[in-house]
Amino acid sequence: MAAFVVRRILVNIVVFMLIGIGVFLLVRAAPGDPVRMMISPEDLQEGSEQFIQARRAELGLDDPILVQYARWLLDAISGDLGSSFLNREPVSGLLLERLGPTVLLMSTALGISLLIAVPLGTIAAVRRNTGVDYAAAALSLGVISVPSFFLGITAIYVFSLQLGWLPSSGMSTPDGGGGADVLKHLIMPAAILGLAAAGPLTRYVRGSLIDELSADYVRTAEAKGGSLARVVSRHALRNSLIPLITIVMINIPQMLAGAVVLEQVFAWPGMGQLAVRAVNTQDYPVIVGFALYVAALVLVCNLVADIAYAVVDPRVKVT
Amino acid sequence: MSDLRPSLDAADVTAAQEAVAAGPGTGGPSSSRRSPRAMAARRFRRNKVAVGGAIFLLVLLVVALLAPLIAGQSPYSVDLGAIRQPPSAEHWLGTDASGRDVFARLVYAARVSLMVGVFAALLAVLVGTLVGAVAGLFGGWLDTALMRTADMMLSFPNIVVVIVLAGLLGPSIPILVIAIAASEWPTAARMVRGVTLAVREREYLHAARVAGASRGWLLRKHIVPAAMGQIVVVGTLAVAGAILSEAVLSFLGLGVQPPQASWGNMLNDAQSLTVIQSMPWLWLPPGLAIAATVLSVNFVGDGLRDAVDPRQSGRS
Numbered sequence: 069m070a071a072f073v074v075r076r077i078l079v080n081i082v083v084f085m086l087i088g089i090g091v092f093l094l095v096r097a098a099p100g101d102p103v104r105m106m107i108s109p110e111d112l113q114e115g116s117e118q119f120i121q122a123r124r125a126e127l128g129l130d131d132p133i134l135v136q137y138a139r140w141l142l143d144a145i146s147g148d149l150g151s152s153f154l155n156r157e158p159v160s161g162l163l164l165e166r167l168g169p170t171v172l173l174m175s176t177a178l179g180i181s182l183l184i185a186v187p188l189g190t191i192a193a194v195r196r197n198t199g200v201d202y203a204a205a206a207l208s209l210g211v212i213s214v215p216s217f218f219l220g221i222t223a224i225y226v227f228s229l230q231l232g233w234l235p236s237s238g239m240s241t242p243d244g245g246g247g248a249d250v251l252k253h254l255i256m257p258a259a260i261l262g263l264a265a266a267g268p269l270t271r272y273v274r275g276s277l278i279d280e281l282s283a284d285y286v287r288t289a290e291a292k293g294g295s296l297a298r299v300v301s302r303h304a305l306r307n308s309l310i311p312l313i314t315i316v317m318i319n320i321p322q323m324l325a326g327a328v329v330l331e332q333v334f335a336w337p338g339m340g341q342l343a344v345r346a347v348n349t350q351d352y353p354v355i356v357g358f359a360l361y362v363a364a365l366v367l368v369c370n371l372v373a374d375i376a377y378a379v380v381d382p383r384v385k386v387t
Numbered sequence: 388m389s390d391l392r393p394s395l396d397a398a399d400v401t402a403a404q405e406a407v408a409a410g411p412g413t414g415g416p417s418s419s420r421r422s423p424r425a426m427a428a429r430r431f432r433r434n435k436v437a438v439g440g441a442i443f444l445l446v447l448l449v450v451a452l453l454a455p456l457i458a459g460q461s462p463y464s465v466d467l468g469a470i471r472q473p474p475s476a477e478h479w480l481g482t483d484a485s486g487r488d489v490f491a492r493l494v495y496a497a498r499v500s501l502m503v504g505v506f507a508a509l510l511a512v513l514v515g516t517l518v519g520a521v522a523g524l525f526g527g528w529l530d531t532a533l534m535r536t537a538d539m540m541l542s543f544p545n546i547v548v549v550i551v552l553a554g555l556l557g558p559s560i561p562i563l564v565i566a567i568a569a570s571e572w573p574t575a576a577r578m579v580r581g582v583t584l585a586v587r588e589r590e591y592l593h594a595a596r597v598a599g600a601s602r603g604w605l606l607r608k609h610i611v612p613a614a615m616g617q618i619v620v621v622g623t624l625a626v627a628g629a630i631l632s633e634a635v636l637s638f639l640g641l642g643v644q645p646p647q648a649s650w651g652n653m654l655n656d657a658q659s660l661t662v663i664q665s666m667p668w669l670w671l672p673p674g675l676a677i678a679a680t681v682l683s684v685n686f687v688g689d690g691l692r693d694a695v696d697p698r699q700s701g702r703s
Binding site: 079094218222228318344347350355 | 554
C-alpha cells in the first residue's frame with residue numbers, strides 16, 4: 069500500500085513536470101516579446117533597441133532554452149510565478165488572495181450538491197420507476213443541458229431584479245454587513261453550481277444503490293425481518309456511498325470550471341474571474357500561474373481519488 | 388458535461404463485454420430475421436422523446452442551412468440609429484447594442500454553434516477511437532500510458548485548456564474546436580478500448596489473426612464495426628457537450644469572436660444589469676436556443692443508447 073502511494077505520488081510529480089514543460093513551451097510560442105510587454109509604453113518610447121537587448125540579457129532570455137526552463141521551474145516551485153504584466157503585482161499573491169472566495173464558493177456548492185444528490189438518488193433507487201425517479205432523471209438531464217451561466221442570468225433577473233431578494237453581484241456590500249451579508253451574496257452562485265454538480269451525482273448514487281440492493285446480503289437482511297428503511301440506511305446505502313468520495317474528487321475539477329463561469333456572471337472575486345480577465349488583457353504570467361494551480365488541483369484530486377478507492381475497497385487491485 | 392468515470396478498468400470491460408455479447412444480432416428468437424441495425428432503428432422510433440429531439444434538430448439544421456433565406460436581413464449590418472430596440476415587426480427579436488437584428492444573428496449563430504459542436508465531436512471520436520483501439524490491441528505499457536493520459540485529460544476542465552490556449556495564442560474557432568475535442572476524446576477512447584478488449588479474445592478475431600491480418604486490418608474490419616453502435620452514441624452525446632462548451636467559452640469571450648455571432652457570445656451582452664433587467668430579448672432567445680438544442684441532442688443520444696444496447700437502459 070505504501071509503495072502504491074509513493075509510486076502514484078512520483079508519477080504525479082512527473083506528470084506535473086510534463087504539464088509545466090507544455091505550458092512553458094506554449095508561453096514561448098506565444099506571439100509578442102515579453103520584454104516589450106513588461107515595459108510600460110512611456111519607457112518603450114525613450115528606451116532604445118540597446119536597452120531592450122540589455123533587458124533581454126538581464127532576464128536571461130538569451131540563454132539556452134533548457135537553462136531558461138530549469139530557472140523558470142525552480143522559481144515556480146519556490147512559489148515565484150513572476151509578476152502580472154498589468155499591475156506588476158506578484159502572481160502568487162494575486163492568486164492566493166482569490167483562492168479564498170473560490171474555495172468558499174466551491175465548498176458550499178459541494179455541500180449543496182451532496183444534500184440534493186444523496187437523498188434524491190436514494191429515493192429514486194428505492195422507488196424505481198415512480199414519479200420521484202423520473203423527476204430525478206429529469207433534473208439530471210436538465211442541469212447538464214441548460215448552461216449554468218444562463219441559469220445564473222435568469223436567477224439574477226428573477227431574484228435580484230424582479231423580487232429584489234438577493235444581491236446580484238460581488239461577495240459583500242461595500243459598507244459591510246458581516247457573515248450574513250456574504251451569505252446572501254453566496255446563495256445564488258453556490259446554489260446554481262451545486263445544482264449543476266448534483267445532476268451527475270444523483271445518477272451515480274441511484275445507480276450504485278440499485279446495484280447494492282440486488283446483492284445477497286440485502287436479501288439476507290430483508291429475510292431477517294429488517295424494514296426497508298433499516299435495510300437501506302444500515303446496509304445498502306453505506307456500501308453504495310463508499311465510492312462516492314472518489315466520484316466527488318474526480319468532479320472537483322469540473323466544478324472549478326463551473327465556478328470560473330459563475331464567478332464571471334455574479335462578479336464573484338475568485339480565481340476564475342482573475343483568469344478570464346487575464347486572458348482578455350493577455351496577462352501571460354497570471355494565465356500560466358492559474359494553469360499551474362489548476363493542474364496541481366487536478367493531480368491532487370486524482371491522487372486522492374485513487375488512494376481513497378484503494379483504501380475503502382480492499383478488493384481494488386493495487387498496482 | 389462530463390460523465391462520471393467509475394475509475395475501474397474492469398467496469399469498462401464488463402460493460403463492453405455485455406454490450407458485445409448482448410449486442411446486435413442476438414436479439415431473441417422472435418426477431419432473428421431482422422438485421423441488428425433495423426432492430427435498433429425500430430427501438431429508436433418507438434422512443435417518442437428521442438424522435439421529438441431528432442425532429443427539432445432536423446428543423447434546426449434546415450434553419451441553419453437556409454440561414455440567409457430565413458433571417459431576411461444581414462446579421463452584421465450595424466444601425467447605430469436603432470440600438471437595443473425592443474421586438475417589432477421589422478426586427479422580430481429587436482436589435483442588439485450595435486443595432487444588429489437579433490433574429491438574424493440567432494439564425495446565423497445556429498450555423499456556428501452546430502458546426503463547432505459537430506466538428507469538435509467528430510475530432511474527439513476519431514482520436515478517441517484510434518487511441519482506444521491501439522491501447523486495447525497493443526496492451527502493455529502503451530495501454531497504461533494512453534489510458535492514464537486519457538484519465539488526466541478527462542479530469543482537466545476544458546475551460547482551463549481554452550484559457551491557456553486562447554490566452555496565449557489568441558481566441559479562434561480552430562483553437563475552440565481543438566480544446567473541446569481535447570477534453571471529449573477520452574470518453575470515446577475508454578469505450579473503444581473496452582470493446583477492443585472484449586472482442587480481442589473472440590474466435591473470429593483469433594481466426595483473422597491466424598490468417599495473417601495486420602493490426603490495421605483488425606481495427607478497420609473488426610473492432611470499429613463492433614464498436615460502431617456505441618461510437619455513434621458517444622459521438623452524439625459529445626455533440627451536446629461540445630455545443631455547451633462552445634456557448635460557455637464564447638460567453639466568456641474566449642471562443643467565437645464578434646462580429647461573428649454564436650449563441651454563447653450573444654449572451655455576452657447580458658453581463659450588464661441594465662440589459663438583464665430591461666432587454667430580455669437580448670439574452671432570453673439565445674439562452675433558450677442553447678438549452679433546447681443541447682436537450683434535444685441529449686434526448687437523441689439517450690435514445691440511441693437504449694436502441695443500440697437495450698440492456699444498458701435505466702442503468703448508470
